[in-house]
Amino acid sequence: MKKNIIVLFFLGFTCGLPYMLIFTTLSAWLRDVGISLTIIGFVSWAALMYSLKFLWSPIIENVDIPGLSKLGKRKSWIIFSQFMCLIGIASISFFDPKTNLSIIALLAFYIAFFGSIQDISVDAYRIELTGLQNQGDLAASYQFGYRVSILFATSLALIFAENFSWNLIYFLLSSLMLLGIFSTIFGNNPTTVTNRKKYFKTLLESFMDLLNRYGLISSAVILFIIASYRLTDIIVGPMAMPFYLDMGYSKIEIGSLVKTVALIMSVVGFFFGGFIIKIFEMRHSLILGGLLVLITNILFSITAISGKNIFLLATIVGLDSFAAGLVATVNITFLTSLVSKEFTAVQYALLTSMMMLPGKLLGGFSGFIADFFIQFSDLKLGWCIFFIFTSTLALPAMFTIYKSNKTFHKI
Numbered sequence: 215m216k217k218n219i220i221v222l223f224f225l226g227f228t229c230g231l232p233y234m235l236i237f238t239t240l241s242a243w244l245r246d247v248g249i250s251l252t253i254i255g256f257v258s259w260a261a262l263m264y265s266l267k268f269l270w271s272p273i274i275e276n277v278d279i280p281g282l283s284k285l286g287k288r289k290s291w292i293i294f295s296q297f298m299c300l301i302g303i304a305s306i307s308f309f310d311p312k313t314n315l316s317i318i319a320l321l322a323f324y325i326a327f328f329g330s331i332q333d334i335s336v337d338a339y340r341i342e343l344t345g346l347q348n349q350g351d352l353a354a355s356y357q358f359g360y361r362v363s364i365l366f367a368t369s370l371a372l373i374f375a376e377n378f379s380w381n382l383i384y385f386l387l388s389s390l391m392l393l394g395i396f397s398t399i400f401g402n403n404p405t406t407v408t409n410r411k412k413y414f415k416t417l418l419e420s421f422m423d424l425l426n427r428y429g430l431i432s433s434a435v436i437l438f439i440i441a442s443y444r445l446t447d448i449i450v451g452p453m454a455m456p457f458y459l460d461m462g463y464s465k466i467e468i469g470s471l472v473k474t475v476a477l478i479m480s481v482v483g484f485f486f487g488g489f490i491i492k493i494f495e496m497r498h499s500l501i502l503g504g505l506l507v508l509i510t511n512i513l514f515s516i517t518a519i520s521g522k523n524i525f526l527l528a529t530i531v532g533l534d535s536f537a538a539g540l541v542a543t544v545n546i547t548f549l550t551s552l553v554s555k556e557f558t559a560v561q562y563a564l565l566t567s568m569m570m571l572p573g574k575l576l577g578g579f580s581g582f583i584a585d586f587f588i589q590f591s592d593l594k595l596g597w598c599i600f601f602i603f604t605s606t607l608a609l610p611a612m613f614t615i616y617k618s619n620k621t622f623h624k625i
Contacts, residue, residue: 472531
C-alpha cells in the first residue's frame with residue numbers, strides 16, 4: 215500500500231503539470247504580454263479536452279500500445295500519454311504568444327488531449343489498485359502530488375518569469391514529465407482490469423450500468439449534482455492569474471507568497487477531506503465542501519475592492535485553497551463510489567467529463583464576463599461583481615444535494 219501511495223503522488227504530479235501549464239500558467243503568460251481577458255478566456259477552452267475525454271476513453275479500454283503492452287494496459291497508456299505531453303510542453307516553448315498565439319492555442323489543445331488520456335489511465339489505475347476502503351488515501355496522495363505540481367507550474371514559474379523568459383521556463387518544466395514515466399515503470403500492476411468490449415458497446419453499457427444501479431430519477435439527480443457542483447471554481451480558474459496581475463501584484467509576490475500559501479493550505483484541505491469522509495456521510499461532506507468554496511469565492515470580492523494588500527490576499531487564497539483541497543478529495547471519493555469496476559476507465563471518465571464540461575464551456579466566457587463588468591464599472595468594482603456572480607453558480611448544486619437524501623442512500 216505504501217508503494218501505491220508514493221506512485222500515486224508522482225502520477226498526481228504529472229497529471230497536474232500539463233493541466234496547470236495550459237490553463238492557469240498560460241493565462242498568466244498571456245496577460246503578462248498584454249492579451250485581453252476575453253481572448254484568455256477563449257484559449258482556456260483547450261481544457262475542454264479533459265471534459266470530452268469520455269469520447270476516447272473506450273479506446274484506452276480496448277487498444278494496446280505497441281511496444282509497451284508488456285507493461286500492462288494501464289501503465290502502457292500512462293507512459294505513452296506522459297511522453298506526448300512532454301513533447302507538447304517542450305514545443306510550446308519555441309513560440310511567442312504576441313506573434314504566434316494561434317499556434318500556442320493549438321499546442322494547448324494538443325497537450326490537453328494527451329493530458330486527458332493520462333487522466334483516464336491514471337484514474338483507472340488508481341481505482342483498480344485497491345478497494346474502496348483505501349481509495350481515500352490514494353486520492354489524497356494523488357491530490358497532494360497534483361498540488362505539488364502547482365508549486366512548480368505556477369509558483370516557481372512565476373518567480374522565475376520575473377527574470378527569465380516564459381519560453382525557457384516551459385522548456386525546463388517539460389522535463390518533469392519524466393518523473394511520472396519512471397514512477398509508472400516501477401509501479402505495481404492492478405490485479406483487476408476491465409474486460410475488452412467494442413467501442414460503442416463499452417460507452418453505452420457503462421452509461422446503462424449507472425441507470426440500472428440507481429434508477430432513472432436518482433441517476434438524473436446524481437448527474438446534475440456532478441455537473442453543477444464545481445461550477446464556481448472551474449469558471450473562476452482561468453481568471454485567477456489575470457486578476458492577481460490586474461490588482462498590481464508582481465509575479466514574485468504571486469509565486470512566492472500567494473501560491474505557496476495556496477499549496478500548503480490545499481494539502482491540509484486534501485487530508486482534512488479524507489478525515490471528513492470517514493466521519494460524515496457523503497451527502498454532508500459534499501454540502502460542507504460546497505459551502506466552503508462558495509464562501510471563500512465571495513471573499514475574493516473583498517480583495518478586489520480593498521486594493522493591493524498582499525497579506526489579505528494570501529489569507530483569502532489560503533482559505534480558498536483549503537476549501538478546494540477538501541472538495542477535491544471529497545469529490546474524487548464521491549465519483550469513485552459511483553464507478554463499477556466492470557467499466558472503470560470509461561465510467562470514471564464519463565463522470566469526470568460530466569463534472570468538467572459545463573464549467574469549461576462557461577469558463578471560456580469568463581474573460582468576456584470579467585471584461586463586461588470592468589468596462590461598465592471600473593477595474594476593482596468589475597472584479598468584485600465577477601466574484602459575487604460566479605459564487606451564485608454553486609447554489610443549485612447545494613440545494614439539490616440537501617434535498618436528495620433518498621438518492622444518496624442508494625450510493
